[in-house]
Amino acid sequence: MNSDEIIKQIEDYLVPRFKLDLGEARLYYHLFRHSRLVGKHDVLVSITQLSEVLNCSKNAIKPRLRSLQEKHVIAVTNTGWAGTRIKVLLPAEVPGALPEKTAVESRDIETVDFYKDPRYRPAIIEREQGRCFYCRRTLTNEDSGLDHADPQKVHGTNSYRNIVAACHSCNSSKGDDKAEEFLPKLYRRGLISSTELEKRLADVDRLKQGLLRPII
Numbered sequence: 600m601n602s603d604e605i606i607k608q609i610e611d612y613l614v615p616r617f618k619l620d621l622g623e624a625r626l627y628y629h630l631f632r633h634s635r636l637v638g639k640h641d642v643l644v645s646i647t648q649l650s651e652v653l654n655c656s657k658n659a660i661k662p663r664l665r666s667l668q669e670k671h672v673i674a675v676t677n678t679g680w681a682g683t684r685i686k687v688l689l690p691a692e693v694p695g696a697l698p699e700k701t702a703v704e705s706r707d708i709e710t711v712d713f714y715k716d717p718r719y720r721p722a723i724i725e726r727e728q729g730r731c732f733y734c735r736r737t738l739t740n741e742d743s744g745l746d747h748a749d750p751q752k753v754h755g756t757n758s759y760r761n762i763v764a765a766c767h768s769c770n771s772s773k774g775d776d777k778a779e780e781f782l783p784k785l786y787r788r789g790l791i792s793s794t795e796l797e798k799r800l801a802d803v804d805r806l807k808q809g810l811l812r813p814i815i
């Protein structure tokens with residue numbers, strides 16, 4: 600999750616578009632802080648606890664929760680003895696919260712920076728079927744990274760047409776080689792077969808032609 604971007608979207612679009620007043624915005628931020636910001640979709644709260652944390656009366660909390668619900672920025676999913684479970688929606692998940700242009704742009708794969716934006720990293724690894732683009736070794740959390748097929752030194756871009764997932768060994772030994780220069784070296788070192796070399800080179804071609812589109 601790109602929290603910087605989300606906070607900007609809350610400030611720039613969600614709050615003004617849905618006319619969240621100070622109390623509602625404060626409540627939304629509190630709920631956001633304890634759910635989405637820590638990787639959860641919802642948060643369990645009690646009205647008493649909310650009124651203490653937000654320094655207002657219990658009677659002030661309920662209408663704010665109701666108003667946020669009516670604006671579809673939160674959803675109360677369960678109310679029980681343990682408290683109220685609230686699902687918190689991000690601006691991108693609230694219909695009409697973001698301007699049309701931003702929504703379209705965020706889906707336009709050609710404009711996505713696959714190297715710098717961590718949200719798209721899993722899509723690249725998925726495209727590679729969890730394997731290193733070069734040696735096809737299975738990647739793990741500890742042994743995986745993103746690499747430029749055409750290095751940055753020769754103006755390789757951060758597009759899905761140039762960014763691949765690679766194991767650390769390939770990543771570091773590739774250096775400033777282009778993918779098509781590096782793969783024959785792997786073959787000469789006996790790390791891939793001649794058949795695999797041909798397949799890998801064909802994939803480099805397909806990558807550059809934009810035929811290996813990750814699903815975002």
Ligand SMILES: [Zn+2]
Pocket residue numbers: 731732733734735736765766767768769770
């Ligand atoms: Zn590798």
